[in-house]
Amino acid sequence: MKSMGDEIRESLLSSGKEEEVVELKARVVDESKKIWKVALPGILARVAAFGCIVVTQSFVGHISELDLAGYALVQTLIIRFVNGILIGMSSATETLCGQAFGAGQLHMMGIYLQRSWIVDFITLTVLLPIFIFATSLFRLLGEKDNIAQSAGYTSLWFIPFAYNFVFSLTNQMYLQAQQKNMVVAWLAIFQFAIHIPLSWLFVNQLNWGVAGAMSALSISSWFVVIGEFVYIFGGWCPHSWKGFTTAAFKDIWPVVKLSVSSGVMVCLELWYNSILVLLAGYMKNAEVAISAFSICLNINGWEFNVTLGFLGAACVRVANELGRGDAKAVKFSIKVLLSISISIGLVFWIICLIFGSKIGYLFSDEQEVAAGVSDLSVLLATSVLLNSIYPVLSGVAVGAGLQSSVAVINLCCYYLIGVPVGAVLGYVAQLQVKGIWIGMICGVVTQTLALCFMAWRTDWDLEVMKAKERLRRWYLKSSDGSNQSSDLA
Template sequence: MSSDETSAFGEANVLLFDEDTDGEKEKVGLLGRVWVESKKLWHIAGPAIFNRVCNCTMIIITQAFAGHLGDLELAATSIAVNVILGLDLGLMPKEIAELAGVISIWLIPTHLAFALFFPLHFFLQSQLKNKVIAWVSFVTLVFHASISLLVLYKFELGVICVVAAVNVSWWIMVLGYFGYIVCGNCPSTWTGFSLQAFSGLWEFTTLSVASGVMICLEVWYDKVLMLMTGVLHNAKTSVEALTICLSINIWQMMFPLSFLAAVGVRVANELGAGNGKGAKFATKVAVMTSFIISVFFWLLIMNFRNKFAYMFSSSEVVIEEVNKLSPLLGFTILLNSVQPVLSGVAVGSGWQKYVAYINLGCYYGIGLPLGYLLGFVFNLGVEGIWAGLIFGGTAIQTLILIVITIRCDWDKEAEKARLHVRKWEGSNKRIKE
């Protein structure tokens, strides 16, 4: 969650003090208010969606090309990319574990790139350099697709070189961001390297560690599904089918995750302006927009459940298994349309601590045990594990967040936000004096 919080608050620093002069305060109809709010929402969410989709598509392209090399390559690549490798290798069939271990070593440069990519990315995002981010992502995506095609079909270099292309692509984005910043395109916020950058390092590290732990607990919940699937009978087919479904789900999740950042900014803006009703209305528009988009993807999944798996594999056994898992994929997409947006509302309202406890209890206290019970005790296999994680964890978490949001006293939250703003303004005046 913290990466999205960073982007939300980074943009909020710029947008928080904009005056609301575009007619929202006038007496306009409901459709007019929705239109005004939607424009504000998409102004933030649009570039974020494009960037996230491009970056996620690079990973999916790699998995798709690996899948056309063979079922083993698809399973091993997906595990190396997606799962807690140290735990997972001991649970997977030997042939998958060995290849996944080799691939994971080749992916080390990508993890090193992440250490630079995310700080640079959110720095540019906080400066509203969304066009730069979008162009770098698009150019890198085109390069990655082209180099993967050449490696696989022209030179026939195998799965290791297909994976190695990911390293090159991520480092291209890092160099693109870094070059743009140091070449003087952010003169107000980047004046060169300085030892002052190390001031406040302990506070920064403390916040980063706390956020990192929370991210791990949240992200690992999805990976546990693949981890548990690896010990099932005929694990290779199950892992391959699950990989395809989760890849589609992750790609679609880029939309609600972008709305998470956008609604966090909008709610913070309205609460900071003392407009509780505006924050409530922004929440409604964001939830409905994300839900409508997810319904569209749900219809696509249901209508093409026998087709979309061919992008990743030509094995009829895998295709049939994907067909069985498609209804669960559809339910996951629908639930995930609401939960991230409500989490964004929590970011904008300052409820992160409470939501963290809700996530921990729902995911690991309810969802995980229920998934184990259905998958292994009742012998429902991967369908049971996934159903338990969805309906036991994600669904209950979403319901709790909905209840909290509905019961929220928005006027009271707005007053608390105004007090924080006044306190911050007072501190700034004392510093200047």
């Protein structure tokens, strides 16, 4: 029989374990609230914005199969190429603003934002020849002449749309870092709401064709940018926006270097899909192959924008806690982020498996294209599931300023494994588009494993010290001395 002392000891141990469980649950709930406060607006904004691109593709697809193939080439190659560079360059804003917010250096956030505008605007202007000479570029890459001409015409209409990235991406990351990005979500929802009737008016009623679809896309995208400017300049960010300043031109080279490493990291990821679409263009029946593959990638991309909300949340949470100097909080946040994201990924995986055979008809009336989409539905579901893991780990890297390490991982996994495997399976094994996509999945799996290993091996106490040094080195005093951390609550 147990003695009274043993019973008391067991009772105390049991009570202690219950308290630990209750405390853990409270921490998880508290961390989940912080994550969703950043992730939900980010998801709404990204899904709505990407939805406009998908809606435009749907309208173009019902104009003609040739126009759909031309739009698909520009959207999946040129726009992904340019958007990848600008998202990557803008993620430097996310790193710097997130760490400045965590450290209470709020006035520095407006300076970082202006530096990013300068860097991104110059970068996009340098890239303009890609849009202007798109027809010649696609011909050089071996695409059919009629598809190249259609893509060249569409690419010119994408220029005004592309310039919205310079401001919309950086503004969103600036607002997101201080947990004020709900305004971006509302603006993006309104963007989507006005984009559909505008597209219907310009394409179906006025019969403007591709020009009408692209005009609607540009108008709706700049609606968001103007709304963000009104919010930032109108006094809703009093502690972080102190007005335009020449300080934005000071210490701009370190920002450029961080932006370039961020750009390379994201570009290697986004260009990966673009290269696979290009490979699909050399398949038999190229118009159908490109259209079916790009539809699947856009569906994958739409779901990917959900996980990009968690990428943003990961970046903000990691950057904020590093700025505060709490390494343990960083590690706990990563675990909660992955748990939530993977759970959502499983839901989308099941949906893709159930409705995969019907999705293609949303984007094209061509039975052959819809059948091609249906044939790729299992691979689409697999990619959707993987989307729930690696973007979160990439966000962790961005929050810590580890973009250069991820760039090396992306280069090795995507271009030394994924693309060669896809090319061999697609052309040598004659699996066509399926082979290309299997290669893509191989690259993503190896990248995910590498990012997991990197996150596990990272010394977060050391990253705290690096963040403090970065903030100290780039710190500038506020002109009115109002850089208190009153917004942190």
